[in-house]
Structure formats: structure tokens, C-alpha cells
Amino acid sequence: MEFLNWVRGPGLEYATVIFLVGILMRFLEMWLIGRKPDLSRPRASASRAGWRAVWRRSLPSEGLMKNSPLVMIAGYVFHIGFLLVLLFYVPHIHFFKDVLGFGWSGLPTPVINFLSILTIAALVALLIHRLIDPVRRFLSTSQDYIVWAVTTLPVVTGYMAMHMDVMPYTTMLALHILSVEILMVVFPFTKLMHAFTFAVSRYYNGAAMGRKGVQL
Template sequence: MEFLNWVRGPGLEYATVIFLVGIFMRFIEMWLIGRKPDLSRPRASASRAGWRAVWRRSLPSEGLMKNSPLVLIAGYVFHIGFLLVLLFFIPHIQFFKDVLGFGWAGLPSPVIDFLSILTIAALVALLVHRLVDPVRRFLSTSQDYIAWVVTTLPVVTGYMAMHMDVVPYTTMLALHILSVEILMVVFPFTKLMHAFTFAVSRYYNGAAMGRKGVQL
């Protein structure tokens, strides 16, 4: 019980501070890097091309669907499933309500269970593909595997806390919360940060290409 109280109290507070400060520092870092002014005459609207890039690069790529359908499908399943479980599991909503002061309708537990299993299966499939594909294995770094572990653990421990009696419920719940806090601490300093920066980077690249007259 003391472990559960710690992860619910000081542990969560420390993780939240590191998470928010880390994200703030990363954005400040990107802003300080800046970019050299482009003195050339623009050939097209940079802003329009930037927003077009954000939209088009969020859609499935024809080449990826043809060459690596597993990566594409599992990637979408993982991202959507993780987000739905995070935002629409009723105990999660209660937590957000306690923090934000308002909540929203949740999904039925069987639906959350199904999404959790799909998410875990997609994450395992992506890991196996990374390990067996020689190109992806060569390009992978320790950070890729760390990101996989800290992303997978909250889903697995959350499902185990609700459905498996491997250890007492309070211990499993504490481990679940701890895994979430580890994810929060690691998040700003790994590739997971792309969850906040993907739109910015896509807009920046699209705007730069659009200004040069490149068709996106």
C-alpha cells in the first residue's frame, strides 16, 4: 500500500514536472536553433504547402502499403488503440476529471479490453518486424527499443491489473502507474517526442519545399 501511495502521490508529481519541463525545454531548444533566412523569391505559398504536407503525410503512403503493409497497419492500430485506451477508459477519464475539472463519456470495458489486446499485438508485431528485417534492425538504436518498452509496459500492466491475478491488485495497479510515470519521464528525451513535434516538422518541411516550388 505504501508503494501505491507513493506512485499516486510524489512519484506522479515528479514525473509530471519532468514531463512538462522536458517538453518545454525541447521546444525552446528547437526555437533557439532557428533557421537561416531564405532570401530567394518565393515561387508558391509556403503556408499552404506546409499545411498540405501536414495533411498528406498523415495519410497512408502508397509505397509503404505496397512494400511494408505490416508496418503501416500495425502502426495505425497501435497509435489509434493506445490513444483510445488512454482517453476513453473510464478510470482514466476519472483521473483526467480530477486534474482538469471535467470529463467525458467512456467506452464499455469489453471495447477497451479489445483495443488493449489489439494495441499489444500491434506493438509485438512491430518489434518482431524490426528484429527480423535486416534494414530496420541495422538502423535501430537502443533508443528505439527503450521507446518500445516504455510504451508497451503501461498497456500490458493495465490489462494485467484488470484481468490477471498474477500479483495482488494493489501491487499490479502500482506497477501500472509506475510504468506510466516512467513513460512520462522518458518521453521528452527520446523519439517519443515526435507525438508533439510531428506536425511542426511536417509543416516546416512542406513550407520550405513549397516556397521553392516543389509539388507536394
């Protein structure tokens, strides 16, 4: 019980501070890098091209779907499933309500269970593909496997806390919360940061190319 109280109290506070400060530092770093002013005559609307790039780059890539459908499908399933479980599982909503002061409607538990299993399956499929594909395995670094682990653990431990009597519920719940806190601590300093920067980078590249008359 002391372990659960710690992860719900000081542990969560430490993780939240590191998470927020880390994200702020990363955005500050990007802002300080800056960019050189483009003095060329614009050939098209940069903002329109930027938003077009954000939208089009978020859709399934025809080339990747043809050459590596598993990566494409599992990637979408994992991202969407993870987000839905995070935002629409009722106990999660209660937590957000305590923090934010407002909540929203959740999804039925059977739907959350299905999404959790689907998300775990997609993550496992992506790991197996990374291990057996020679090119992807060669390009992978230790950070890729760490990111996979800290992303997968919250989903697995959360599902186990609700459905498996592997250990006392309070212990399993504490491990689940701890896994989330580890994810929060690691998040700003790894590739996970793309969750906040992907739209910015796509817009920037699209706007830069669009200004030159190039369509992405």
C-alpha cells in the same frame, strides 16, 4: 499499499515535472536553433503547402504499404489504439477530470479491452519485424528498444491489472501507474517526442518546399 500511495503521490508529481520541463526544454531548443530567413521570391503559398504536408504525410504511404504493409498497418493500429485507450478508458477520464476540472464520455469496457489487445498485438508485431528484418535490425539502436518497452508496459500492465490475478490488484495497479510515470520521464528525451513535433516538422518542411514551388 505504501507503494501505491507513493506512485499516486510523489512519484506522479516528479514524473509530471520532468515530463513538462523536458518538453519545454526540447521546444526551447528547437526555437533557439532558429532558421535562416528565406529571401527568395515565393512561388506558392507556404502556409497552404505546410498544412497540405501535415495532412498528406499523415495518410498511409502507398510505397510503404506496398513494400512493408505490416509496419504500416501495425503502426496505425498501435498509435490509434494507444490514444483511444489513454483518452477514453473511464478510469483515465476520471483522472483527467481531477487534473483538468472537466471530463468526457468514455468507451465501453469491452471496446477498451479489444483496443488494448489490438494495441499490444501491434506492438509485438512491430518488435518481431524489427528483430527479423535485417535492415531494420541493423538500423535499430538501444533507444528504439527502450522506447518500445516503455510504450508497451503501460498497456500490458493496465490490461493485467484489470483482467489477470497475477498479483494483488493494488500491486498491479501501482506497477501500471509506475510504468506510465517511466514513460513520462523518458518521453521528452527520446524519439517519443515526435508525438508533439511531428506536425510542426511536417508543416515546416512542407511550407519550405511549397514556397519554392515543390509539392510534397
